[in-house]
Amino acid sequence: MKKRLLSVLLAGVMASSLVACGTKPAESKAPAIATEIKENVEINFWHSMKGVNEEALTKITKDFQDKNPKIKVNLVYQGGYTELFEKLMGAAKSNTLPTMTQIYNNRLSWYIDKGLAENLNPYMEDKNVGLTKEDKEDIPKMFLDDGIFGDGNYSFPLNKSEMVLYYNEDMLKEKGVAVPKTWDELKQATGKLTIDSNSDGNPEVYGLALENNISTDFSIFVQQAGGEIIDEKADKINFNTPETKDAVEFISSMIKGKTATLAGEDKNANNTLIKGKAAMCIASTSAIPYLEQGMKSKWFAAPLPTYKKDVQLYYGTNVAMFNTSTPEQKLAAWLYTKFLTNTENTSYFSMQTGYMPVRKSASESETYKAFLKEHPVKEIPLKTLDKGYIGARQVGTIPALNELGKELEQVFQNKKTVEDALKAAQEKGEKAMQEARSN
Incomplete structure (x- = not known):
């Protein structure tokens, strides 16, 4: 009886040692996968x-x-x-x-x-x-x-898919505008392509249309400005940084200047382009079938105009x-x-x-x-895969970006300065990410 008790105690000690060393007992290993479908x-x-x-x-x-x-x-x-x-x-x-x-x-x-x-x-x-x-x-x-x-x-x-710049070839040709390749060229092009015939501040044609959920895809503009909107490796949000500020000021200057618009009731930026209410739009290549079906004018697409870094969003x-x-x-x-x-x-x-x-x-x-x-x-x-970028993936990314989106709306509507909005976005984004992880 004493020998049996000693054996049990030793077995317990060995099992505890295995767990303490981080090695799982053999019976806890995951079973091998099935490799053949034998029945329906x-x-x-x-x-x-x-x-x-x-x-x-x-x-x-x-x-x-x-x-x-x-x-x-x-x-x-x-x-x-x-x-x-x-x-x-x-x-x-x-x-x-x-x-x-x-x-x-x-x-x-x-x-x-x-x-x-x-x-x-x-x-x-x-x-x-x-x-x-x-x-x-x-x-x-x-x-x-x-x-x-x-x-x-x-x-x-x-x-x-890839985020690209779609453009109405006829509209660009009529205004003598070349397909923009840089942020500066894009900003100038949106101004030249915007049509507000009665100068009432409500253009019949905007130079550029953007997706409503711009915060989801905003990372590419921060990347092109030389930053990282959410650093996955460091697990850090970078909403309140000079690079994010550059990106926000670039986009907001066009929206507040009435040369660019969010899709609004059109739901998607490609619909604004199809309806002739914008000369260009930034959207996914997944929209190609809809453009092929709906566009009456000649159109094409190009990689996103770049800034400090030539990076493209996939x-x-x-x-x-x-x-x-x-x-x-x-x-x-x-x-x-x-x-x-x-x-x-x-x-x-x-x-x-x-x-x-x-x-x-x-x-x-x-x-x-x-x-x-x-x-x-x-x-x-297919031509820009070597410049490709995919955003951060950690838990809480989406809730954090949603908070950024709310603050961007405040900037676009002239209700907040860029500085105040990004400071708030940083605080709220960090909180949203932590809450998502504790859910």
């Missing part, structure tokens, strides 16, 4: 794609199911991005998360922090269902690295899986993710939508090259 399995994919985007997604999904008859993919449209993310948060709290979702990484970070996101590394590295070295090198490094958090990879690039959502599903469902979701983003399908998706392919082999294929000859505007985001 059903997965749910929540998304925000509509119109041509949803049509392309549906076609690719049908092709996948035809080739994988044991897997059924339920495409569940959840409304716009905001609605999708709100529903995901509700599902997380009620333990009803889908198998997989379309999501921005600055939203996904919360689910990673709460231990709800599935690490894709075991799937990516598996010899049977994973990616080859060539596969990984085929995906632009900026997009692949964006899914890496710590030692894990939690998302895979799906629909990617964004778009990714595919992520939740770890609340069965091993077979997670394997099915991974196989579907691979299929969605392979060379053939990312090429097809790009040709049908405003998004760019997420594989180099797709854009280099003869089929895609022939497509670009007929749609040269789609080549713009």
Whole structure:
């Protein structure tokens, strides 16, 4: 009896030592992933794609199911991005998360922090269902690295786009304005292109239209001014800095000068351009199909005009899986993710939508090259990948930027000075980020 008691005590001491040293006992290791679909399995994919985007997604999904008859993919449209993310948060709290979702990484970070996101590394590295070295090198490094958090990879690039400057060629030609390449040139061009025929302060045509949610994309202007609006590595908000001030003064000078406008009731800046109420607009390349459909005048696009640094903003959502599903469902979701983003399908998706392919082999294929000859505007985001930038992703980024947006409105409406607004944005942004992390 004494020997048995001693053995139990020794075992307890050894287990405690393992935990104290940071080494987990063998039985706590995560089980190996499933690598074969043996029985019928059903997965749910929540998304925000509509119109041509949803049509392309549906076609690719049908092709996948035809080739994988044991897997059924339920495409569940959840409304716009905001609605999708709100529903995901509700599902997380009620333990009803889908198998997989379309999501921005600055939203996904919360689910990673709460231990709800599935690490894709075991799937990516598996010899049977994973990616080859060539596969990984085929995906632009900026997009692949964006899914890496710590030692894990939690998302895979799906629909990617670039923020660009669209312009009405006829309007620029009529006013003798060249496509602006710098901030100074953009500011001068907006003045020349603005039309206020009766000088009542309400132009019939603005030189430039901007998105309503400008704070979400404001990071690129701060980057071009030489700053970093939210430093992810240092985990620091930089709203009240000289670089952010430069960016705010640049944008606000055009808005307060009535040569630039937010989209307002048009909802999106590309709609203001389509309606002929602006000569130029800054928007995502995802708007290309809408411009192709709606623009009556000749139009084209160019990379964003630059300032101190030549940096271009890339964004778009990714595919992520939740770890609340069965091993077979997670394997099915991974196989579907691979299929969605392979060379053939990312090429097809790009040709049908405003998004760019997420594989180099797709854009280099003869089929895609022939497509670009007929749609040269789609080549713009492919040419500036080496200058690409993607914003910060840590938990609390969105609430912090929302506070910045509120203060920017005060500046645009002449209710606050830039200095006062940025000081308030810094304080409120830091508080919002901390609250998001304690939620």
